[in-house]
Amino acid sequence: MYRYDQHDHQIIKERIAQFRDQVSRRLSNELSEDEFRILRLQNGLYMQRHAYMLRVAVPYGMLSSNQVRKFAHIARKYDRGYGHFTTRQNIQYNWINLEDTPDILEELASVEMHAIQTSGNCMRNITSDEFAGVAADEVIDPRAYAEILRQWTTFHPEFAYLPRKFKIAINGAKEDRAAIAVHDIGLTVVHNEAGEVGFKVMVGGGMGRTPILGSVIREFLPWQHVMTYLEAILRIYNQYGRRDNIYKARIKILVKAIGAEDFARQVEEEWQDIKDGPATLTEAELKRVASYFTTPDYENLPAQDAAYEQHLQDNKSFANWVKRNVKPHKVAGYAAVVLSLKKPGVPPGDASSEQMDFIADLADQYSFGELRVTHEQNLVLADVKVADLFTVWQEAKAHGLATPNIGLLTDMICCPGGDFCALANAKSIPIALDITDRFNDLDYLHDIGDIELNMSGCINACGHHHVGNIGILGVDKDGSEFYQVSIGGAQGNSAAIGKIIGPSFAAGQMPEVIDRIIQVYVRDRLENERFIDTAQRLGIAPFKEFVYATPIRTNEHHGEDAGTAVSY
Numbered sequence: 001m002y003r004y005d006q007h008d009h010q011i012i013k014e015r016i017a018q019f020r021d022q023v024s025r026r027l028s029n030e031l032s033e034d035e036f037r038i039l040r041l042q043n044g045l046y047m048q049r050h051a052y053m054l055r056v057a058v059p060y061g062m063l064s065s066n067q068v069r070k071f072a073h074i075a076r077k078y079d080r081g082y083g084h085f086t087t088r089q090n091i092q093y094n095w096i097n098l099e100d101t102p103d104i105l106e107e108l109a110s111v112e113m114h115a116i117q118t119s120g121n122c123m124r125n126i127t128s129d130e131f132a133g134v135a136a137d138e139v140i141d142p143r144a145y146a147e148i149l150r151q152w153t154t155f156h157p158e159f160a161y162l163p164r165k166f167k168i169a170i171n172g173a174k175e176d177r178a179a180i181a182v183h184d185i186g187l188t189v190v191h192n193e194a195g196e197v198g199f200k201v202m203v204g205g206g207m208g209r210t211p212i213l214g215s216v217i218r219e220f221l222p223w224q225h226v227m228t229y230l231e232a233i234l235r236i237y238n239q240y241g242r243r244d245n246i247y248k249a250r251i252k253i254l255v256k257a258i259g260a261e262d263f264a265r266q267v268e269e270e271w272q273d274i275k276d277g278p279a280t281l282t283e284a285e286l287k288r289v290a291s292y293f294t295t296p297d298y299e300n301l302p303a304q305d306a307a308y309e310q311h312l313q314d315n316k317s318f319a320n321w322v323k324r325n326v327k328p329h330k331v332a333g334y335a336a337v338v339l340s341l342k343k344p345g346v347p348p349g350d351a352s353s354e355q356m357d358f359i360a361d362l363a364d365q366y367s368f369g370e371l372r373v374t375h376e377q378n379l380v381l382a383d384v385k386v387a388d389l390f391t392v393w394q395e396a397k398a399h400g401l402a403t404p405n406i407g408l409l410t411d412m413i414c415c416p417g418g419d420f421c422a423l424a425n426a427k428s429i430p431i432a433l434d435i436t437d438r439f440n441d442l443d444y445l446h447d448i449g450d451i452e453l454n455m456s457g458c459i460n461a462c463g464h465h466h467v468g469n470i471g472i473l474g475v476d477k478d479g480s481e482f483y484q485v486s487i488g489g490a491q492g493n494s495a496a497i498g499k500i501i502g503p504s505f506a507a508g509q510m511p512e513v514i515d516r517i518i519q520v521y522v523r524d525r526l527e528n529e530r531f532i533d534t535a536q537r538l539g540i541a542p543f544k545e546f547v548y549a550t551p552i553r554t555n556e557h558h559g560e561d562a563g564t565a566v567s568y
């Protein structure tokens, strides 16, 4: 993991002092909220429905146990005892007092963290595969490149005032776990036929009100050129991106407007001016940064462990957890463990201070003191000995972190929605909780198998509903909250945008709607066919037909009128 040097410490310290002064001027009304807005956003501080929200950057999702302990402390001392892990591998605090923020930033700086560039029209946190460096299907460890891009994009003047925010994701494995197709730039680290390392470059993906999958503009870019080539992309974007209309300002709109081919041609042309220039990456620099990602001191272990195998046979709950929450590791005798933050009754992605402290201890004891945040809003212990899995399971279970549901229906992505977010049209967390409640039978969940349910409280698509196998979008209809459902979306290697099945539903109808969709799948699936494959094979027609066939009664605890679906 990257460690700050004295310059990093100095820059962060000065930034905090500057912000402390800005906050005190706001508190004494020397600055109006309008004047202060641009200043706070540069430090990741948003104004929410009820309070300020602080978004803290977690570069490519990697954390040390000390950093997690600090998160726990901040949640306890300055918030309501919990934090919310996001799909972009960050953490957000929802109940922050303005006067506390400089102190919080100081606390963060003490563990080499900050909130800079987590907001605004600049390069945001660079995300990557949560199993980077350990994944059994990894082609090349992407983390050194992610760190180089992070250092390069932080405070880079060319990227400080882009037409709109800019998100880069980087993947180094065969399976894409970083959702690269829905990023402004998605990079895949690959080998070419000659065995050289480089990147496949995708550009112009994104969600929001105009969901678009990125287009490949270069099949192979030698690694030395990653910065100059990306700079060429950003120059074109800076020059032609729409600054007159916020809804048309993302790079995806530019790429769509001129076509990926022409966009690629312009980038190549622009690139010729800077190619081989000073920003060309050298072997020495790559090595220097890669050295921060040293391989942990793995022991020489046998691939099999007799006691573990025995536990698997004797204990069905443990076996279920292993099946869903334990992932293969490239080193024999080790495994990666996903700690589920999707316990029934808790908003997806939330972790309490007590859980965070516990997770930090668990990481120290069993995983070289390190953690990762996943794109699905869970946490990962990347280097657990197979022989320790049973103990880790028991301990995680005692703290509500071992729900065996990774990749299942209840492992949802869900944005904060109307409970917190000022932009929401509808709540999303209570819907997630109601659905989790309805599907509380683990055997049934395991039978349904892999399925991705994503939910957003408004058109901005923070919850990635467009690329959910089932997507739920909160909409406003004459002042009431309704939900639009789509099917067939996917992230990863075969990314796709889902199709809306028809008129939207009232909140209380949602668990039944999801139930009916699942019934169609269970009825029509071929043997071993995943939900997404059935949905893509059959299209939305059978789902639509069954879901709307008979009226759906509204769950009374929402207190809304019973009724059939309304159109939106």
Ligand code: HEM
Pocket: 046, 048, 053, 085, 086, 087, 088, 092, 167, 182, 183, 205, 206, 207, 208, 246, 250, 414, 415, 416, 417, 420, 421, 422, 423, 460, 461, 462, 463, 464
């Ligand atoms: C509660 C405070 C939040 C606010 C005010 C907020 C605001 C926004 C806005 C305005 C957009 C649309 C930007 C655009 O493309 O024009 C957006 C998109 C997005 N947000 Fe949030 N958001 C919040 C929380 C979250 C959370 C908790 C997550 C992660 C779970 C998240 C992840 C995303 C993602 C991934 C997008 C991207 C869509 C894309 O790629 O185009 N946001 N958010």
Ligand code: SF4
Pocket: 415, 416, 417, 418, 421, 422, 423, 424, 425, 456, 457, 458, 459, 460, 461, 462, 463
């Ligand atoms: S999708 Fe909408 S409601 Fe949900 S967090 Fe994003 S902006 Fe807020």
